[in-house]
Each structure stands twice: as structure tokens, then as C-alpha cells.
Amino acid sequence: MPAETDPRFLRSREAILHAARELLLEKGPAAVTHAPVAERAGVGRATVYRHWPRPELLLVEAMATVPMPFFAEPTVPTRDWLRRELTAMAHQLDLDDVRAVATTLANTALWDEHMEARRAQFAGVLSERVTAALDDAQHRGELTLAIPGRNAAAALIGPLYYRSTIEHSPADPGLIESAIAALGSWSTD
Amino acid sequence: MPAETDPRFLRSREAILHAARELLLEKGPAAVTHAPVAERAGVGRATVYRHWPRPELLLVEAMATVPMPFFAEPTVPTRDWLRRELTAMAHQLDLDDVRAVATTLANTALWDEHMEARRAQFAGVLSERVTAALDDAQHRGELTLAIPGRNAAAALIGPLYYRSTIEHSPADPGLIESAIAALGSWSTD
Numbered sequence: 001m002p003a004e005t006d007p008r009f010l011r012s013r014e015a016i017l018h019a020a021r022e023l024l025l026e027k028g029p030a031a032v033t034h035a036p037v038a039e040r041a042g043v044g045r046a047t048v049y050r051h052w053p054r055p056e057l058l059l060v061e062a063m064a065t066v067p068m069p070f071f072a073e074p075t076v077p078t079r080d081w082l083r084r085e086l087t088a089m090a091h092q093l094d095l096d097d098v099r100a101v102a103t104t105l106a107n108t109a110l111w112d113e114h115m116e117a118r119r120a121q122f123a124g125v126l127s128e129r130v131t132a133a134l135d136d137a138q139h140r141g142e143l144t145l146a147i148p149g150r151n152a153a154a155a156l157i158g159p160l161y162y163r164s165t166i167e168h169s170p171a172d173p174g175l176i177e178s179a180i181a182a183l184g185s186w187s188t189d
Numbered sequence: 190m191p192a193e194t195d196p197r198f199l200r201s202r203e204a205i206l207h208a209a210r211e212l213l214l215e216k217g218p219a220a221v222t223h224a225p226v227a228e229r230a231g232v233g234r235a236t237v238y239r240h241w242p243r244p245e246l247l248l249v250e251a252m253a254t255v256p257m258p259f260f261a262e263p264t265v266p267t268r269d270w271l272r273r274e275l276t277a278m279a280h281q282l283d284l285d286d287v288r289a290v291a292t293t294l295a296n297t298a299l300w301d302e303h304m305e306a307r308r309a310q311f312a313g314v315l316s317e318r319v320t321a322a323l324d325d326a327q328h329r330g331e332l333t334l335a336i337p338g339r340n341a342a343a344a345l346i347g348p349l350y351y352r353s354t355i356e357h358s359p360a361d362p363g364l365i366e367s368a369i370a371a372l373g374s375w376s377t378d
Contacts, residue, residue: 100299106354107292110285123356147367154348154356155367159340161355162347165295167312171343178336178344182371 013051015041020062029097032059056097056104057115063101064118071129078137079188082180086156090171093164103165127153134183146184155182202240204230209251218286221248245286245293246304252290253307260318267326268377271369275345279360282353292354316342323372335373344371 019041023031033055038045052058070089075081092098109119130153137143147155156179160171180186208230212220222244227234241247259278264270281287298308319342326332336344345368352360369375 096299100296103292103296103299107289107296109357110289110292119355119357127356146370147363151348151361151364151367154352154360154364155371157355158348158351159343160347162350163343166308166346166350167316167343168298168308172340174336175340175343178340178371181335182344182367 012041012043012047015043016048016051016058017061017065020058021065024059024062024066029059029063029092029095029101032062032097034058054104056100057108059097059101060105060115060118064121068122068125071126071133074129074133074136076140076142077188078133078140078142079180079186081133082156083176086160086176086179087173089157090160090164090176093160094170099164099168102161123153126157130156142187143183144185147182152183155179201230201232201236204232205237205240205247206250206254209247210254213248213251214255218248218252218281218284218290221251221286223247243293245289246297248286248290249294249304249307253310257311257314260315260322263318263322263325265329265331266377267322267329267331268369268375270322271345272365275349275365275368276362278346279349279353279365282349283359288353288357291350312342315346319345331376332372333374336371341372344368 016037019037020032023036023040034045034048034052037058038048041048048058052061071085093102105115105119105122108115110116127150131149134143134145134149134152138145145152159175159179163169163171163175205226208226209221212225212229223234223237226247227237230237237247241250260274282291294304294308294311297304299305316339320338323332323334323338323341327334334341348364348368349360352358352364
């Protein structure tokens with residue numbers, strides 16, 4: 001195994017990540033597997049395996065290099081925006097590849113420092129985005145929060161994540177509506 | 190590697206699982222690791238590794254052989270019982286070993302049929318127990334459910350599971366209260 005400072009190793013690593021990112025953006029998470037990534041990166045499949053023995057680890061890395069798509073651009077009313085974002089997230093979490101990434105990230109973060117950093121980044125971005133949008137909704141009088149902002153991401157995303165990774169079933173709209181309602185009193189109630 | 194039908198292999202497997210189950214019940218999930226399990230089972234440590242290369246896989250198996258402790262014996266009022274059970278679950282999910290088991294189960298279930306059966310069993314038992322207790326609360330007039338019973342486990346447990354495995358933080362009582370409130374109208378409101 002080459003040293004991680006070997007320039008050829010680092011170059012192939014960069015090329016592979018670049019190819020993985022392109023495939024992710026063009027074709028979605030299911031496309032980020034060893035063979036197509038190797039082909040696009042112009043390296044042998046064995047090289048991809050050497051860097052990332054499991055495709056979901058490569059997918060986690062590739063995802064970390066593209067902007068996180070969820071809760072990225074808040075619109076008003078916040079309630080409709082939350083419903084749309086959570087619905088999009090539920091659809092993603094119903095794909096086996098995304099389920100694999102989510103559970104691999106949660107699992108490998110427990111003993112891999114690099115993955116732990118990805119997990120913390122992922123959780124932090126989600127929480128900040130949700131909290132900022134809810135603060136704005138409060139200021140506009142659309143929402144009176146019944147829970148502290150720091151609990152909002154877990155209250156909204158937790159049920160969808162459990163439904164996907166523990167119950168292995170698609171989220172239904174009712175699960176999303178009840179999570180949104182649990183945040184507090186909405187002016188549209 | 191011995192065939193899985195080799196009687197010696199099956200005997201050592203049984204002895205290891207028995208020891209793991211005893212340690213789990215006596216000392217909790219943190220005690221179920223290779224060395225103490227091997228000692229108690231009277232087998233070499235290498236034998237435990239051969240059957241279960243990772244301790245959390247052994248722990249998943251051991252957990253599947255003991256009665257699931259959560260939501261096991263409903264008491265009245267249901268709301269207090271839910272609060273107690275969810276608090277106990279949150280404390281468990283704040284232990285690294287339990288976090289490892291939960292995420293390993295969710296992750297390995299995606300490609301291991303045996304673990305997939307454990308996941309389905311685990312999810313099914315939790316959902317049935319929660320649904321039965323909430324049905325009873327409805328009949329007694331303690332609760333008017335605002336969500337279908339099939340969504341109750343995800344609504345209650347999801348936020349704690351996300352807080353533990355994605356946010357890596359302890360659940361606070363507010364997260365539990367808001368999940369319980371989201372189920373519907375409680376007569377004690």
C-alpha cells in the first residue's frame with residue numbers, strides 16, 4: 001500500500017473524488033460505484049478499491065464535497081418550505097444508496113475520525129439551516145416555537161430517518177405534517 | 190474455516206451466545222466484548238473472533254435472544270409511561286455501545302439477510318408495543334391520536350435516535366415531551 005503522501009496516490013485520489021462528485025451531480029447517488037467512477041477517473045478499478053474499499057465510503061466523501069442540498073434556500077411561508085424540503089429528504093432516504101450512506105456515516109463515525117468529522121459537519125449544517133429558518137419564521141410571526149431551536153432538526157428529521165433506516169419503509173405525508181406541527185403554533189393553524 | 194454445520198462450531202457458537210447473553214443481562218451492553226465473552230464461554234478468544242469478527246455484531250445477536258426491554262409493560266397513565274420508557278431509551282442511546290449496536294444493525298441489515306431479520310424484528314416489536322399502548326390510551330379517553338398508529342414509533346423514537354446517532358448528543362427532556370405531545374390531544378393537557 002502506498003504512503004498517503006505519495007504524490008501519485010494523492011493524484012489518483014483527487015481524480016477519483018472528482019469523478020465521484022461529477023457522477024453524483026449528474027446521475028445521483030446510485031451511480032457512485034467502483035466501476036463507473038474508475039472509468040471516468042481514468043484509473044483501474046483496483047485503484048478505486050484501494051482508496052475506498054466500500055462504495056458507500058466513497059459516496060460519503062463525494063457528498064461532503066458538494067453543497068448539501070437539503071434546507072439550502074429558505075422561502076416563505078416557512079411551513080410550506082419545510083414540507084417541501086422534508087418531502088425531498090424522505091424521497092432521498094427511500095433510496096437504498098442514501099440509506100446506505102446515512103447508516104454508514106452514523107456507524108463508521110464511531111471509530112473513524114475522518115467520518116466523525118463528516119458526521120459532525122452534516123449534523124451541524126442541517127441544524128444551523130433549520131434553526132435559522134425557524135428563527136426567521138418566529139420574527140415574522142408565522143410560528144411560535146414550542147421547543148428550543150436546538151431540538152428542531154432532531155424533531156423534524158428524526159422520524160424520517162427512523163422510518164427509513166430502522167423501519168425500512170417510505171415516509172408518508174402524515175409523518176412530515178406531525179413533525180412540523182410539533183415545532184409549535186403556526187399562524188396558519 | 191469450519192463448515193457452519195460442524196457440531197463443534199455450533200456448540201462453541203451456542204456457548205458464546207449464552208455467555209454474551211449472561212454478560213448483557215448482568216453488566217449491560219458495554220460488557221459484551223471478545224475477551225470477557227471468551228472467558229465466560231470457556232473458549233479461546235480466536236474462536237469468538239471467528240464467529241463474530243466485530244463485537245457489536247455479537248451484541249446484536251445477544252440482544253435478539255433476550256426480551257426487548259423497551260415499552261415492555263404498559264402502565265397507566267400512558268403519558269407518564271411513555272415519558273419513562275423514552276427517557277430510559279434515551280439513556281441507553283447515549284451509551285457508545287448501544288449507539289454502535291443501533292447503527293450497526295441499521296447498516297449491516299442493508300446487505301446481510303440475518304441482520305435484516307433482526308432489524309425487522311426489532312422495528313416490529315417496538316411498533317406493536319407502542320401502537321397497542323396508544324390504542325388502549327384512546328379507549329380509556331386519555332388520548333385522541335392525531336396521527337395514524339403506524340407512525341407513532343417513528344414519531345416517538347425517531348428524534349431520540351437522530352439525536353444519538355447523527356447529532357451524537359444526549360436527548361434532553363424537551364425532545365421527549367414534544368414527541369409525546371405530537372401524538373395528539375392528551376386529556377391531561
